Amino acid sequence: MVHDALIIAGKDLRLEARSRVALNQVLPFVLAVVLLFGFALDADTALLRRATSGLFWVTVLFSAVIMVQRSFAIERQDGVTDALRLSSLSPGGIFLGKVVSLFCQLIVVEVVLGLCVVVFYDVTLSGGALLAVVSVVATLGIAAAGSLYGPLAAGLRNRDTLLPLLLLPVLAPILLGASRAFETALGRGVGGGWQWAAMLGIFAAVYLALGVAVWGTLLEET
């Protein structure tokens, strides 16, 4: 199953390298959102600095929705779904491969977003270890949930708009936990950063397990 996951992840990342959708479209989107928040909050630097954790993760969530759409639209092209069913790849492996590729792309987005935030909201980074761990665990959860709901709602006419409705309420706990943990890392929150990280870990584990268990049925029957 891991081997299959690597095959799929490799294919997805190669596709991304070739088509550069994330690079050319999502990263500028991220920058645009950072600026938009600045306008919305009237360039109040103090306020922006305080709100940074939340704004960061909201932006990540929106980017994730776009990237999940993309990730599964790829698999809807020209009979590829049937070809995947006909291959000897295990569905759990395909799911994990999708999770890995989404994870990698999201991490890149987060790094760039972090840079933007440092520049535009005048934030000084601190608590690096907590930031890194929380990012990894939260992104894993986002990628797992996205890869579970993606096949249901992405890449099909009349269904694209369903994905945000399905995905965002489900990702709300991640937004909550990651924002609070980031606040703690940046020296602003009420503490418990590592507990939030643990909660995020549970979320990720639940969705990874669910995805592996259920993806076979998803692939066959949807």
Add this chain to the structure above:
Amino acid sequence: MEPVVHLHSTVALLGRFPALAGVDLDVDPGEIVLLRGPNGAGKTTVLRLCAGLVAPTRGEAVVLGVDLTVDRRSIRPLVGMMGHATGLYDDLTVAENVRFWARAGGADPADAGAAMDRVELAARVRSLPVERLSAGQRRRASLAAMLVRRPRLWLLDEPHAGLDAAARDLVDSLVTEASSVGATVLFASHELDRAEAVATRTVTISGGMVVGDSAAHLSAPVLEATHGA
């Protein structure tokens, strides 16, 4: 000799619609079987059922020794299917596609080169992204992706459609060659002259069932149904 495909009174529902309404078909190894019939008759569904993509709702369905009423997944690596869609990623090159599908199908990606040779894809075409290819070149690439896995049962849905004369000849020669190495071919086509020249047997499908068979083993009930009893 055990038949490669054994369908008996097979019914297949797509949603609530009975695409196959009682198909009887036995195919021996090495045969090249042409499926003909009007549009909507169920030819594509027969092919998809043999690939394990459609579930048999009633009746018997055994392909390459696998009982499809019980397990549809283990048949899949053994068959190769080429339908109307290409099954290729537009942004990747032909070579990358063939290597990926080789790996995905449990085959050695190093065989990709040989597969692309067999379908006569020029070297410079192999490094082009699929979206830049003509329809004929895409079909060849699609074939290569199927051939690299060396399937024992070929399921081709209108393989000649949209191809020029040279490509059609290529398809015919590949099909004939396949049967000589022990693979079995089932294909649906409307190009009857060319298809009947290649095929060893012609089966006519209409209304979701087999109504004609050039081989002499038609079962009595079907004869009655078609000629009126």
Add this chain to the structure above:
Amino acid sequence: MTESVPAPPAVGPTSTSSRGTRVLGAVCLVGLAVTGLYAFVVTGPDVRLGNSVRIMYVHVPTVTAAYCLMIANAGFSIYTLWKKSTFADLAAHACAEVGVVMLGLTLVVGAIWGRMTWGAFWVWDARLTTTALLFLMYVGYLAVRGLPAPPRVRATRSAIVGIAAACLIPVVHKSVEWWASLHQNETVLGKVNPNIEGNQYFTLMLSMVVFALVAVWLTIHRFRVLWLTEQLDEVGVDAAIDERRAEHTGVEVGR
């Protein structure tokens, strides 16, 4: 395994009412009347909250009923995936629908209560926020159910979404609760004397039972409507097969 052919309506409801549910319905009506009596007449205003405490008699039962229905939905969804049962699929649908209504009611009543007690419709308390998130998740579930698809595909998709949503209930609950505790937010029920006893306690228990019965009645009826609609959509498989075979008219038979 051979896929199950949709069964003709030999078993299952053939109408939306039955003796059992008529009795149940009557009990519900009486129960609601009695609860209303107790809530408004028999029990007096709360020592601390005044008259607004009466809202508790609606708010608590609706959220409890909703949680029970969510769990029922999860159970039916698992059964649908496991046994491919149409009954379970439709039952899950009915539970989710009534559950969404219950959640919506909880939100509205909670907001009213917040307004009456603290002057604001929304105070970001743990229970209401969790309810809002669950409401959205199950609205999403209903949206997935609404996508046009063959019944088996629709059933599988919805079951997966239902199970995923149910897996999240504890996560959402814990995280929101924890977060609210960090802020020491007002909780909508917070100021009610935890030692309610006597008439108030009895009324609360009574309303829980009555609302549970109402929810059950609604769910059963919704299920029956769905079931009958499903049967209406079926042409018997055999009839469809004959129709299909009749498409073959004089096609030239092979040599």
